[in-house]
Amino acid sequence: MTSLHDLHLKQGAVMGVYNHYSVPSAYHDPMVEYKAVRENVLLVDYSHMSIVSVVGDDAWALVNYLVSADVSIIRDEQGIYSLVLNEDGTIRGDVYVLCSSEGYYVMSENIPAAELVANLNTLLEKTDELDIQENPEIKDMREESWGAILLEGPYAWELMSEIHGFDIVGLPYYEYMNTDDELMVFRCGKHGEFAYMVMGHREKLLEQWQQLQQQGGKYMLQTGGLDYQKMVRIENPGWDESLWADYALNPVELQMQWAVQYDKEGFVGKEAVHAQSHGEGARKMIGMIAEGPCSAIEPGDSVLVSGQAVGRVVKAIFSPALQCFIALTLLESDYAWSDICGFDIQTRTGTVAAKTKSMPFIYNLSMMVNPTEHSFVDASKAKSAL
Numbered sequence: 001m002t003s004l005h006d007l008h009l010k011q012g013a014v015m016g017v018y019n020h021y022s023v024p025s026a027y028h029d030p031m032v033e034y035k036a037v038r039e040n041v042l043l044v045d046y047s048h049m050s051i052v053s054v055v056g057d058d059a060w061a062l063v064n065y066l067v068s069a070d071v072s073i074i075r076d077e078q079g080i081y082s083l084v085l086n087e088d089g090t091i092r093g094d095v096y097v098l099c100s101s102e103g104y105y106v107m108s109e110n111i112p113a114a115e116l117v118a119n120l121n122t123l124l125e126k127t128d129e130l131d132i133q134e135n136p137e138i139k140d141m142r143e144e145s146w147g148a149i150l151l152e153g154p155y156a157w158e159l160m161s162e163i164h165g166f167d168i169v170g171l172p173y174y175e176y177m178n179t180d181d182e183l184m185v186f187r188c189g190k191h192g193e194f195a196y197m198v199m200g201h202r203e204k205l206l207e208q209w210q211q212l213q214q215q216g217g218k219y220m221l222q223t224g225g226l227d228y229q230k231m232v233r234i235e236n237p238g239w240d241e242s243l244w245a246d247y248a249l250n251p252v253e254l255q256m257q258w259a260v261q262y263d264k265e266g267f268v269g270k271e272a273v274h275a276q277s278h279g280e281g282a283r284k285m286i287g288m289i290a291e292g293p294c295s296a297i298e299p300g301d302s303v304l305v306s307g308q309a310v311g312r313v314v315k316a317i318f319s320p321a322l323q324c325f326i327a328l329t330l331l332e333s334d335y336a337w338s339d340i341c342g343f344d345i346q347t348r349t350g351t352v353a354a355k356t357k358s359m360p361f362i363y364n365l366s367m368m369v370n371p372t373e374h375s376f377v378d379a380s381k382a383k384s385a386l
Helices: 004-010 030-039 059-066 113-130 156-164 202-215 226-235 270-277
Strands: 014-018 021-026 042-045 050-055 079-085 091-099 103-108 137-140 146-152 176-178 184-187 195-201 222-224 283-290 302-305 308-319 324-332 343-347 350-357
Touching: 004 021, 004 202, 014 226, 021 042, 021 226, 030 042, 030 222, 030 226, 042 202, 042 226, 050 059, 050 113, 059 103, 059 113, 079 270, 091 184, 103 113, 113 137, 146 156, 146 202, 156 195, 156 202, 195 202, 222 226, 226 308, 226 324, 283 308, 283 343, 308 343, 324 350
Parallel strands: 042 222
Antiparallel strands: 014 021, 042 146, 050 103, 050 137, 079 091, 091 103, 146 195, 176 184, 184 195, 283 324, 283 350, 302 308, 302 343, 308 324, 343 350
16 A cells, blocks of 8 residues: 555545545544544544645744744744634634744645745745745645644544553643654644644555554544534534635634734734724624524524524534534624523524524533543543543
């Protein structure tokens, strides 16, 4: 087997295109992969993740201007989550920025590497403004045959520690470690679960993938595609291009101001988003949960108060964890408050009583698993705090 892509085809994965790259959409029924990520361990190919290296003494100034977070607070083997904004303050995408001894890696699952490289090169025209003395070297790591895989779930830490040692257990959120086999293991995750992204040369990733499959059986590991995110990214919402593709939204509307460092000296879109942060805005994103029985809630359904439309549904699913329909909605700002009753959702079959909900919608099993006290495979330890 020469590549992960060949392995997926041999094992019967359903392939899809994400961020201009072909990776599995699914290996199994969606509930099999959902159950694995919420209860055990799920292994997915993340080769669609753009990885761009920015190397040089002035790499910091360039990367820090591209993103909304303050990159100055991270050091070698640390990372930070951030947004990339358009000049009008709307969100173009999200990124992880990892600091290395030589510079930075900018990683995105929704902004193509070619676009990141082009944006960084455009920003180099501001060398005087950014006080860049020597242009950093910018490189798409896919050209160096790099890729990524993701191991996610309540017991991902235990399986990963079997392969890379107990240092994995103590790896803080948004930090990474370099392994003996020249890979990088980054603790991250958007879905409230333990998650580890492994990055490096594709040949090494193929070996890692096969090793995880071989040792993952006792953890009930499942191999999956990215379709499981259609459920988990509503239960644990954040930025996802597929959720908000029909809307040009800013961090204030998405209630993601925590990802913006407003007192930074400068970054793309700062002036616009700073102005937006001082106003209420016309609408905001809020979670909503059905309080009565219904057959479906769909995008575009109106949210009503006393029969008057005050917003609409953007995405909705039946949550396996909560056993009811949940929705991400855009409401008029005056109504976008958590845990408020008195709403109705107008569906195709009638109105459904609903209330707003603080997010995330669920409290993950990973939050109740302590690596120093629990184990999936050690019968002398409890599996979790439950």
